[in-house]
Every structure is written in C-alpha cells, then in structure tokens.
Amino acid sequence: MLAVILSPLYVLVHIYIARWMYRWVKKCLRIDSHQYFKWFWFAVVIVYLLFATAMGVGFFLPTGTVKRFFVRSGNYWLGILLHVILVVAAADAIRLILKRCRRIDQEKLASRRVFAAAGIFCVAAVTALGVWGVVNARIIHTTRYETVIHKDAGSIDQMKVVLVADLHMGYNIGCSHIRRMAERINAEEPDLVVIAGDIFDNEYEALEDPEELIDIFKGIKSRYGVYACYGNHDISEKILAGFTFGGNGQEKQSDIRMDEFLDKAGVTLLRDESVLIADSVYLYGRPDRQRPGRGIDKRKTPEEITEGMDLSKPVFVIDHQPKELQELADAGVDLDLCGHTHDGQMFPGTLTVRMMWENACGYLKKDDMHNIVTSGVGIFGPDMRVGTIAEICSVTVKFEGAEGSAP
Numbered sequence: 085m086l087a088v089i090l091s092p093l094y095v096l097v098h099i100y101i102a103r104w105m106y107r108w109v110k111k112c113l114r115i116d117s118h119q120y121f122k123w124f125w126f127a128v129v130i131v132y133l134l135f136a137t138a139m140g141v142g143f144f145l146p147t148g149t150v151k152r153f154f155v156r157s158g159n160y161w162l163g164i165l166l167h168v169i170l171v172v173a174a175a176d177a178i179r180l181i182l183k184r185c186r187r188i189d190q191e192k193l194a195s196r197r198v199f200a201a202a203g204i205f206c207v208a209a210v211t212a213l214g215v216w217g218v219v220n221a222r223i224i225h226t227t228r229y230e231t232v233i234h235k236d237a238g239s240i241d242q243m244k245v246v247l248v249a250d251l252h253m254g255y256n257i258g259c260s261h262i263r264r265m266a267e268r269i270n271a272e273e274p275d276l277v278v279i280a281g282d283i284f285d286n287e288y289e290a291l292e293d294p295e296e297l298i299d300i301f302k303g304i305k306s307r308y309g310v311y312a313c314y315g316n317h318d319i320s321e322k323i324l325a326g327f328t329f330g331g332n333g334q335e336k337q338s339d340i341r342m343d344e345f346l347d348k349a350g351v352t353l354l355r356d357e358s359v360l361i362a363d364s365v366y367l368y369g370r371p372d373r374q375r376p377g378r379g380i381d382k383r384k385t386p387e388e389i390t391e392g393m394d395l396s397k398p399v400f401v402i403d404h405q406p407k408e409l410q411e412l413a414d415a416g417v418d419l420d421l422c423g424h425t426h427d428g429q430m431f432p433g434t435l436t437v438r439m440m441w442e443n444a445c446g447y448l449k450k451d452d453m454h455n456i457v458t459s460g461v462g463i464f465g466p467d468m469r470v471g472t473i474a475e476i477c478s479v480t481v482k483f484e485g486a487e488g489s490a491p
Contacts, residue, residue, distance in 0.1 A: 098136055101168055102129075104176075108203035111196045135161040143324045147289040155255045155290075156467065160218070163466030166430060167213045171206045217430065217468025224264050224461060225475045226272065229447055230482070231454040233418045235398045237483040238364040246274040246306075247477040249404070249423025250460025252317065254285030257462040258292035262300050265461050265476065270305050272478045276361065277306040279351065280423040281315025281372060281404030285464065286323050288339040301349035308361050310351045313369035314338060314377050315404035315424060317464070337378040354402070356383050358393070366393055368417075370403040386415035398483060406443050406457045413453035419481060420455045427459035431471035445472075 109125065139158030145151040179202075182188050192198060237243070246269050251257060269277060284291075291297060304310055320339040346353050354369020355377065361367050371383045386408055390399060395416040403412075406422035427445035428434035438444045441457075448455045458477045463469060 104172055111200045152255055159256055159467040163217055163468035164214050167210045171209050175202055175206050213470055217470040221463050221469040224268050225473045226268055227475045227477050229456055229479045232482045232484055233398050234484055236485045237398050240364050242482045243275045245276045245479045246272050247278055247421045247458050248461050249280035249458050250282040250462055252282055252285040252462035252464050254290035256467045259296050262297055266300050266304050268476050275307040277310040278402045278421055279312035280402045280421050281313050282317045284318050284342050286317050286321050288341045298349045312351050312353050313402045314372055316372045316375050319375055356380055366399045368401045372404050373407055386411040390415045406441055409442055409450045409455055413450040417453050422457045423460050427472040429469055429472055434471040
C-alpha cells in the first residue's frame with residue numbers, strides 16, 4: 085500500500101529531473117527549434133522511460149532471462165537515480181544561493197555557457213559515482229578483529245571466526261561474487277564460519293545457478309563447519325524498490341528450497357537453537373527479530389538463550405540485526421556477530437544508518453560482550469556501494485580463562 089501511495093512522488097521526481105535535463109540539452113545543442121532536436125529528444129525520453137519503468141516491468145514479468153534483465157536494469161537505475169537527485173538538488177540549491185548573492189554577475193550566471201557547464205559537471209559527477217559504485221560493490225575486502233574472552237575453552241587457546249552476512253543472492257549477486265567471497269574466506273583458514281542472515285534476496289527463482297552456488301559453498305573450508313541464521317530477506321516474498329508484496333496477511337517464511345539449498349551446501353542452519361563446538365564453545369543462531377520464519381512465532385529472549393548453558397564456557401551468538409545488545413551482554417553472551425545494516429550501502433545512507441543503530445558497523449564492547457557488525461558481502465536494491473565496502477570479517481578470538489589479564 086505504501087508503494088502505491090509513494091508512486092506519485094516517484095513520478096514527480098522524474099518530472100523534476102526531466103525538466104532540467106530538457107533545458108540543459110537545449111542549452112548545449114543550441115538547436116532547440118530544429119527538427120532533428122525533436123527526434124533526438126524523443127529518443128532520449130524513450131531510453132529514460134525504459135530505465136525509469138524497468139523495476140515495475142520486471143516485477144510483473146515471469147521468471148526468466150527477460151525478467152532478470154529488467155530487474156537488474158531497474159536496480160542499476162535506483163542507484164543512478166539517487167545520485168541524480170542528490171547532484172541535481174545540490175546544483176539547484178547552489179544556483180538559488182548564487183542568485184541572491186549581489187557580488188555575482190547575474191547575467192553571466194544565467195548565460196548559456198554557465199548553464200551548460202553546470203550540466204556537464206552534474207553528468208560527470210553522476211557517471212563517476214555510478215561507475216565507482218558498481219565497481220566498488222564487487223570488491224570484497226577482509227576486515228580483521230582481535231578479541232579476548234576471559235573464559236576457559238578447554239584445549240582451544242584461540243579460534244579464528246569468519247563472519248559474513250547479507251549475501252543477498254539473487255538478481256544482483258550471482259556465482260562470480262559468491263566465488264570471490266569463498267576464496268576470501270578460505271584465505272583466512274578459519275576454524276569457524278558463520279553467516280549472519282540475508283543469504284537469499286527473497287526470491288529463490290532469482291538465483292543465477294543454484295547447483296553451482298551449492299558447489300561453491302561446499303568448497304568453503306572450516307575446521308568446525310559453516311553455520312547460519314536467517315535474516316529478514318530469507319523469506320519468500322515479492323520485492324519492488326524495497327517494498328514487499330503478497331502474503332495476504334499470512335506469516336511469511338522461507339521457501340523450503342532455501343532450507344534444502346543450505347542443507348545440500350553443507351551449511352547448518354540454526355533456528356533459535358545452539359550447538360556446542362568442540363565441546364568447548366556454544367554457538368547460538370537467532371531467528372530474525374521481525375520475521376522469525378517457519379515454525380517460530382516468537383524468538384527466544386536473551387535470557388532464554390543462555391538458560392541451561394554452562395556459562396563458564398564462551399557463548400557466541402549470530403543474530404542478523406544488531407539489537408538487544410545490552411540484554412545479550414547481561415545474559416552472559418561473549419561474542420555477538422551481526423549484519424543487516426550494510427553500513428548504509430550508499431551515501432547518504434552511510435550517515436543516516438548511524439542514527440538507527442547503537443553499532444551500525446564495526447566493533448563495540450558492551451560490558452564483557454564483543455559485538456561485531458559487518459557491512460556485508462552483497463547489496464540490496466541499488467547494485468552499487470558508495471561510501472561503504474563489501475567485506476568478510478575475520479575475528480581472532482583468544483581465550484584466556486576467567487583469571488586472564490585485561491586485553
């Protein structure tokens with residue numbers, strides 16, 4: 085319903101952009117009354133409409149190559165549109181400020197040359213941001229952390245845990261990107277690999293090649309295995325520009341094929357349950373706080389998570405959204421590993437995301453608990469990253485016993 089309400093705003097934004105684009109093209113070409121200009125402008129409008137409507141067209145198309153083309157085009161367009169809005173709005177604001185500045189030659193400011201130059205600058209800025217965003221989203225970095233837990237882990241002195249999250253496998257993220265992720269993980273020679281949710285991007289049909297993806301996951305090498313929890317996008321539902329559709333009020337849950345995918349891939353899905361790693365470390369996987377998924381009406385509280393555990397042993401938790409940090413710390417959790425935020429993914433989201441989360445990305449010490457939030461491997465919506473990085477997190481955890489000195 086919200087998408088329908090906001091759709092007129094989407095149209096108005098495009099009218100605003102098209103108006104300035106039309107004026108700029110006329111200023112640059114100086115042939116606004118020529119017949120060829122009309123045909124040129126007609127071609128521009130057709131191409132513009134193709135991209136502007138690609139998301140909506142792709143949403144209604146049946147699964148296949150054509151749908152993938154339109155959905156991916158629409159996702160690229162979302163990123164470009166955001167940059168166009170920011171750049172054009174900034175240029176418009178600067179123009180209005182300069183118009184009120186008495187020291188500025190207003191006749192020169194309104195000249196064709198200045199107007200054309202400003203437009204060229206805007207196009208160059210949008211192009212540079214778009215190209216960099218697409219390239220940057222495909223570069224997977226390794227971010228390293230070291231933590232000390234003052235508990236006894238038996239014969240284990242330290243453990244290297246690789247945290248990944250927000251793969252969003254689907255129309256944007258395919259085999260080549262996941263293969264790069266697996267190579268990065270294996271390069272760390274991990275003892276334990278954990279996936280903190282949003283493995284899929286809602287639609288199982290969107291996977292590029294499920295069998296090849298399964299083989300890539302099978303190639304991940306980890307001493308104690310690969311474990312995962314689900315996130316808010318690991319459910320079966322239709323997505324359009326971030327808005328969800330379908331369900332008719334029913335509880336949304338993962339596609340059974342998602343569960344089968346992980347099983348075949350050798351990934352153990354923890355659904356509000358724990359395992360004891362090497363008889364030394366508890367690992368608990370929490371369902372998503374908003375969409376807990378199949379068979380779970382309400383996920384367990386932090387107190388219920390650790391109830392019955394031997395809290396003299398280290399307790400690791402994977403939780404898609406970095407919430408209830410204080411509650412988890414109070415319950416005796418030692419290491420909380422999360423994703424979800426994408427670190428904002430694209431400017432200015434990189435700024436606003438920090439207003440929404442206690443730890444939007446990176447490391448936070450909460451009493452005796454270490455909380456690490458990754459910016460994620462993949463992307464959601466716009467097929468770009470600007471101001472953030474795609475990453476895996478390699479966490480070296482040292483166990484020093486209850487009497488260990490402070491780090």
